[in-house]
Amino acid sequence: MRVVGLAYLPIKEHSYRKYRVLDKYLRACERFSNKYQNFAYIDTHGGSGKVLDVRTDELADGSTLIAARITPSFPCYVVEIDRVKYELLTMSTRELPNVKAFFGDCNRKIHDILATIPKGQMFVFCFVDPDGLVYHGKDASYDELTWSTVEAIATFPRTELLLNLPLEAIMECAGYIRKLPDNAASQKMRERMSTFFGTEKWQDLKPGGYDGFMRLYASERLERHYQFIGGILVRNIMRGPQYYLLYASKSRTGGEIMRDIMKKEYLDALEHLPLDRSQYRTDREWLDKEYPLEQPFVFQD
16 A cells, blocks of 8 residues: 555654564553453554554554554543644544544643543553654644653553653754753753753763663653663664663563563564573573563663
């Protein structure tokens, strides 16, 4: 199917990694939700529903469709700020009655969505997937994601997060600010960065130190609210760091499931066993020693 001329969200190979992790974890969630009937899904950056594979010019399911089809009897709340993508999103999901789409800024709409969910009665899984730090609309620019939005989710009972830390955009902004500190654009970028992280401590980090940005977000910010945190570094086709996919939960069982999923994705990308794996008899023994749940477990090379 050729889709040239339509504004479906284009995706590359690195996007499939987050979709695979999402798919596998939601399938695990499905087993619990079928038993307890208490699952809800939130997608803060729904995009166009269907997405465009730039390699093949073919359409594939994006995150909202992946979630809605895995859990067809449970509510899926999705937000999209771009008008054209929102229209494609509603078109893509029109035959899925469990999807409720919201048009607008997720940093505002998140409060409306959470208000519809009975507190403490639902298991709420949130996929937070910003394209970068800022969305440029026709009349104004908006923060793609603010820390206050993440905190609103984190303080809501029984939530879990799977979050795209847009590393490429973060490093570009930090590098520009370091190079041109007195430029007017730098001041706006500082505000965007501080709003995203919820702190100004990012200014102490080197622009190219991507591990530092991740540690700040995972350990300094997410650990305020969640006990089990993990992540995986996803690189682009040129092996440059593209984004971290971060997970946060208050459930040890959830942490164990996600750690195993991310391990498999990490080994697939690495294409060989890491050296430290040979020291242990089983994957579980290796994970418990090298990636303990008691601290953020992050798979990266």
